[in-house]
Amino acid sequence: MSTKKLWGGRFSEEADPWVNEFGASIAFDQLMTKEDILGSLAHVKMLKKTGILNNEDADKIIKGLEEISDEYDAGTLVFDVENEDIHMNIESILTKKIGPVAGKLHTGRSRNDQVATDFHLYLKNRLPIIIEELYNLQKTLIKLAEENVETIMPGYTHLQHAQPISYGHYLMAYYSMFKRDIDRFEFNMKHTDISPLGAAALAGTTFPIDREFSAKELGFNEVYSNSLDAVSDRDFALEFLSNASILMMHLSRFCEEISMWVSFEFQYIELSDQFTTGSSIMPQKKNPDMAELIRGKSGRVYGNLLGLLSTMKSLPLAYNKDLQEDKEGVFDTVKTIIPSLKVFNGMISSIKINKDKMYAATENDYSNATELADYLSSKGIPFREAHAIVGKLVLECIQRNINLQDLSITEFKNISNLIEDDIYEILKPEIAVQRRNSLGGTSFEQIKKQIQQAKKDIQ
Structure with a gap:
């Protein structure tokens, strides 16, 4: 029975x-x-x-x-x-x-090609939603950057003050990251937009089916040319999880900086109450919980990618029950990245920027040291020699608890008679930013060009 x-x-x-x-x-x-x-x-x-x-x-x-x-x-x-x-x-x-x-x-079909078709359709229907959310985020970044072309902040390497930059320039760096994310998801669409339907279990079918017809009915651009590949391929899902992991890494880096910038030590920005929470014991707290959550959720997306890679690594052709494990990670990732993008966009679109704090941070440091080195180099002193001179001068200023711009012209001339009164203008943070007018640089002119191009790209 x-x-x-x-x-x-x-x-x-x-x-x-x-x-x-x-x-x-x-x-x-x-x-x-x-x-x-x-x-x-x-x-x-x-x-x-x-x-x-x-x-x-x-x-x-x-x-x-x-x-x-x-x-x-x-x-x-x-x-x-x-x-x-x-x-x-x-x-x-x-x-x-x-x-x-x-x-x-x-x-004329099997559950093997049926499930593969469903999975392709599921992702094919959701990739445009993800891409649209990324476009919305890019629009927010462009608007913020446009409003902050002349907002000066410290640029960092090794989390140490390096050189002054425009906050608009900083924002456009993330715009570029998200642009590459869109490129990756759009390429992912190409490998998702293929129909496995009609491949049957693994070898095709004896019935005179028309795979091109069913593919057209479902809106697929093409059909798999090999029935074994059709039922066993999960590259499109792996590509999605990889792309999603890179996206979450970008969001996580941004959220890490947001969490720093809102701290008492920095106070560069303030988040809306809508995207923060308080403490059950400390009344003064305003915690960047949404930024921290997005940063934390990057781990689960990474885990989903590693999970499917591990599942696929030793599978013989064609279908194996292991492939039942291909979906939950993808479903979870879709459920994670779409709300993350929505929340992140809302969070930064309502951000308050403390421009004075940012600017002050570039005045009370030595991030203008490169300006002095470049100045000496432009006067004919080899850059390596100029670098050493300024390095010793910075050490002296640290010991005296003053900034480079606090030195008198006499003290500057003791270093080199080539230094003129114009050095004080050169050492101003906004001038340092303006002078970096090379392609892709942080000058106001270059940032405006980046913004203009970005607006054309997303039209």
């Missing part, structure tokens, strides 16, 4: 419920319900078009699937762990609705 499973003809006994639960994926792959129904509709329409199914049977299946789709939209569809996955659940529901003719839906 066979089991109750739709595939149970070869089996003579049922598995225990706890075994069924372990093997089932319906708890998470029901997120692909709409995609599974759409895939089945495309498949049955192809079966009808090719004459593999007669019109009456095909129309009955189509009507049943459309009703199931409506029930899902209404929230009345109930799934059963006994039916393992979303594909068997939909087929079981369809069978109860229209009878044995539902079994004809599976003609």
Whole structure:
């Protein structure tokens, strides 16, 4: 006596419920319900078009699937762990609705190409949402940068004051990072926009199917040319997780700096109350929790990438049950990065920038030392010699607890008679920024060019 499973003809006994639960994926792959129904509709329409199914049977299946789709939209569809996955659940529901003719839906296909198709569709439908959120974030960055072209702040290397820069320049650096993220996700679309439907279990089918027709019905740009590859390929998911990991790394770096900039030690910026929280014991606290959460969530996205890479690393062709582990990490990553982008965008669009604090930080340091070295070099002193001279001068100033601009012209001339009164202008932070007018530099002119180009790019 066979089991109750739709595939149970070869089996003579049922598995225990706890075994069924372990093997089932319906708890998470029901997120692909709409995609599974759409895939089945495309498949049955192809079966009808090719004459593999007669019109009456095909129309009955189509009507049943459309009703199931409506029930899902209404929230009345109930799934059963006994039916393992979303594909068997939909087929079981369809069978109860229209009878044995539902079994004809599976003609010329397998769950192997069915699940691959669902997975492609799921990601294909979500990548544009992610890209759109990135565009929204870029627009916010452009607006902030435009408002802060002439806002001066310290630039850092090794977290030490290095040279003064424009805050607008700083923001446009992250704009460029997110631009590359968009490029990666758009390239990811190319490998996601391929239809596995019709590859069947691994070797294709004997039925005269039309894979190009079903691909067109689903909006796919092309079909897999090899049936083995079609059912076993998860490169598109790995690319997505890799791209998402890089994106989260960019967000995490930004959030790390936000967490520093809002601290008492810096006070460069202040976050809106909407994106901060307080302390249950310390009344004065205003914690950058949303920035910290986004920074923390980068770890789970990295974990999802490493998880799928590890799952895939030793899999023989073609389909293996291990591939059931391909989806949860992707679903979780989609659920993580879209809200992270929304929250991050809201957080920085409502940021308060303490321009005076930023500027003061560039006056009370030695980040203008390179200006003096460049000045001496422009007078004919070899740069290495100029570098050594200024280094000794900085040490002297540190010992005297003064800044370079506090030295008298006489003290400057004791170093070199080539130094003139114009050195005090040269040492001003805003002049240091303005003078860096090389392509991609931090000068106001260069930042405005970056912003103009960015506006063209996102139109």
